[in-house]
Amino acid sequence: GDSVTQMEGPVxxxxxxxxxxNCTYTATGYPSLFWYxxxxxxxxxxxxxxxxxxxxxxxxxxxxxxxxxTTSFHLEKGSVQVSDSAxxxxxxxxxxxxxxxxxxxxxxLSVIP
Amino acid sequence: xxxxxxxxxFQVLKTGQSMTLQCAQDMNHNSxxxxxxxxxxxxxxxxxxxxxxxxxxxxxxxxxxxxxLNKREFSLRLESAAPSQTSVYFCASNEFGHSSxxxxxxxxGTRLTVL
Numbered sequence: 001g002d003s004v005t006q007m008e009g010p011v012x013x014x015x016x017x018x019x020x021x022n023c024t025y026t027a028t029g030y031p032s033l034f035w036y037x038x039x040x041x042x043x044x045x046x047x048x049x050x051x052x053x054x055x056x057x058x059x060x061x062x063x064x065x066x067x068x069x070t071t072s073f074h075l076e077k078g079s080v081q082v083s084d085s086a087x088x089x090x091x092x093x094x095x096x097x098x099x100x101x102x103x104x105x106x107x108x109l110s111v112i113p
Numbered sequence: 114x115x116x117x118x119x120x121x122x123f124q125v126l127k128t129g130q131s132m133t134l135q136c137a138q139d140m141n142h143n144s145x146x147x148x149x150x151x152x153x154x155x156x157x158x159x160x161x162x163x164x165x166x167x168x169x170x171x172x173x174x175x176x177x178x179x180x181x182l183n184k185r186e187f188s189l190r191l192e193s194a195a196p197s198q199t200s201v202y203f204c205a206s207n208e209f210g211h212s213s214x215x216x217x218x219x220x221x222g223t224r225l226t227v228l
Contacts, residue, residue: 008153032215043117043203043219044156051215089155093215099144099163100171101217105155 002027004104006090012110013080021075021107023064023090031092033057033066033073034101038087047075047088080111115139119204119220126194126227134189134223136204144207145187146171146217147179149200156203162187194227201225 006023013019025031032051036044048057053068062077073090090104117138126132138145146161148171158171162181176198178190187206191198204220 034216036217043221044205044217045219046216049215100158100161101146103148103156105153 002031002092002094002102004090004092004102006104007107008105010108010110012112015082015111015113016079017111019075019077019080019084019109021088021090021109023073023075023104025071025073025090025092027071027092027094027102029095030068031094033064034091034093035062035064035073035075036089036091036103038089038106040086044089080109082111082113085109085111117204117206117218117220119202119223121223122221123224124226126191126225128195128227130194131190131192132194132225133191134202134204134225135186136188136220137186138204138206138218139185140206140208140218141184142206142208142218143184145181146205147177147187147189148203148205149173149198150203150222151200159189159202194225196227199225199227 003026034049035047037047038044048059050057050066056065064075087106087108089106093101120135143164147159148156157173160179162168165184180188202223205217207217
């Protein structure tokens, strides 16, 4: 079945460090791919998305590129801030089950000053 | 717009007690979802409703029931709570079939403890 795998962390970085959170997926066809972010005590909110191969999603300095050949959607940011401390979820929405979203386990990020 | 609202925010139950978690959205979305979030498990889908009047089981439906009361409201009921149901519960909605939006909107969550 459809699934999402991502590094679980926790990840601890110093402010202004480079961030990569790996995400790979298994799905039939070409799903839409998402990164959601959850700040402490809150629900999830969409960070960025890509709906077809080679698309790049970007928001708030974060980027991810839809790589069909490696079935990956890695999240990157060039310089993290303390305010980026949160849990990040990779997710997919398969074309064959369009009404459901499959989430990865989440990666906890802590950024220290 | 309030988005997705959930009540209550916190709840403590004793084993065997029942309760209903309420969820409402004001975005006129067709699809609504209930998830539970547990440490190391990510989000797991309990039930979802693709449209008013329809509900379907997700990954972990045992011990839960749902009601899609109308287009706005989707409730989750625990008939006889068990400690294994201690979790954070999130309601979400989106507009099924509209890839231009293609975003799930989440409520703030209900933190449930079953003793």
